[in-house]
Amino acid sequence: MNQKTLFIFPKRGLYTLTKCTNCGHGFQCEHCDANLVTYRKWEKNLELVCHQCQTYYNYPLKCPKCASTEISSYFGGVDELVEIVVKESGNPVYRYDDKKRSKEMAITTNAVTTRIFDPSIPYSNFTHIVFVEAQNLLASPDYLVQEEIHKQLLELMLSISEQTEIIFDTNSPDLELFIGLARLDKNHPEHLDKKQWFINFLTTEAKSREMFNFPPFVNTLLLTTQQKNKDKSFEIINHVRSELIKIKQQLPDLTISSPYQARFLKRKGMFSYHVLVRFPRQYKDIGKLREEIMQLGSIYGVQIRLNPRHLF
Numbered sequence: 001m002n003q004k005t006l007f008i009f010p011k012r013g014l015y016t017l018t019k020c021t022n023c024g025h026g027f028q029c030e031h032c033d034a035n036l037v038t039y040r041k042w043e044k045n046l047e048l049v050c051h052q053c054q055t056y057y058n059y060p061l062k063c064p065k066c067a068s069t070e071i072s073s074y075f076g077g078v079d080e081l082v083e084i085v086v087k088e089s090g091n092p093v094y095r096y097d098d099k100k101r102s103k104e105m106a107i108t109t110n111a112v113t114t115r116i117f118d119p120s121i122p123y124s125n126f127t128h129i130v131f132v133e134a135q136n137l138l139a140s141p142d143y144l145v146q147e148e149i150h151k152q153l154l155e156l157m158l159s160i161s162e163q164t165e166i167i168f169d170t171n172s173p174d175l176e177l178f179i180g181l182a183r184l185d186k187n188h189p190e191h192l193d194k195k196q197w198f199i200n201f202l203t204t205e206a207k208s209r210e211m212f213n214f215p216p217f218v219n220t221l222l223l224t225t226q227q228k229n230k231d232k233s234f235e236i237i238n239h240v241r242s243e244l245i246k247i248k249q250q251l252p253d254l255t256i257s258s259p260y261q262a263r264f265l266k267r268k269g270m271f272s273y274h275v276l277v278r279f280p281r282q283y284k285d286i287g288k289l290r291e292e293i294m295q296l297g298s299i300y301g302v303q304i305r306l307n308p309r310h311l312f
């Protein structure tokens with residue numbers, strides 16, 4: 001049978017880090033402080049892109065700090081992977097992440113995608129499916145994102161043929177996810193089938209959500225500041241938290257977290273901090289709580305989200 005490999009690599013661009021080799025200056029977005037990702041515009045022409053706010057920059061010719069011209073980019077993304085696979089195999093690579101670029105190309109030997117599961121991909125046509133740097137599947141701390149990733153892995157595993165082999169390329173095989181996935185092997189002493197594997201995950205996940213007071217066992221309200229000044233943003237979230245502690249005196253069933261940084265602390269020039277409030281399901285004082293929270297929101301200009309998908 002013709003060997004065909006699909007590489008799954010959810011990391012866009014050519015390189016994810018750009019630095020001055022002389023002084024170590026790192027190139028980051030002016031609005032977000034996020035590391036800029038290198039893309040190839042055409043031929044040798046490169047550009048830097050911020051994935052958080054979509055700002056584009058010319059690839060630097062010299063360092064703004066020390067004026068050295070020794071600029072290097074590291075940590076490859078999917079574009080670099082494609083260049084490597086083309087070189088090693090001598091064949092073109094079909095890009096499910098960029099079908100425009102592959103329009104004229106019949107699906108040849110190998111393909112890449114940046115999505116974990118994509119219903120338009122004929123998975124059973126591949127002999128091998130390789131998750132490149134599979135530890136990145138666990139990069140998000142959000143529990144709902146983790147649930148979605150497990151769901152997509154299950155869909156993928158249900159879409160392949162018996163002959164397809166899935167390979168998880170990772171530097172951390174000891175992570176719980178990979179220990180669980182290893183049990184899908186028919187020779188494993190604690191073998192699980194694909195659906196049992198997913199049910200197993202959901203059961204463990206439900207227990208830990210109950211223990212740590214997360215939905216669906218409680219409701220959550222995420223209050224978020226958005227300020228141009230970092231200190232002011234932190235000051236406001238602390239005020240909001242003190243007000244919440246006062247509200248708790250009338251509504252003792254509330255749980256209030258300490259203030260914490262948003263995952264993207266700076267985004268589009270705005271700094272964000274969160275406070276997480278938990279309250280019981282079918283809460284008897286929901287009317288009073290809503291009134292108090294809405295008032296807090298308008299006084300302090302904080303964003304309020306009920307049971308949001310992302311808590312960080």
Ligand SMILES: [Zn+2]
Pocket residue numbers: 020021022023024025063064065066067068
């Ligand atoms: Zn420099």
Ligand SMILES: [Zn+2]
Pocket residue numbers: 029030031032033034050051052053054055268
């Ligand atoms: Zn940005």
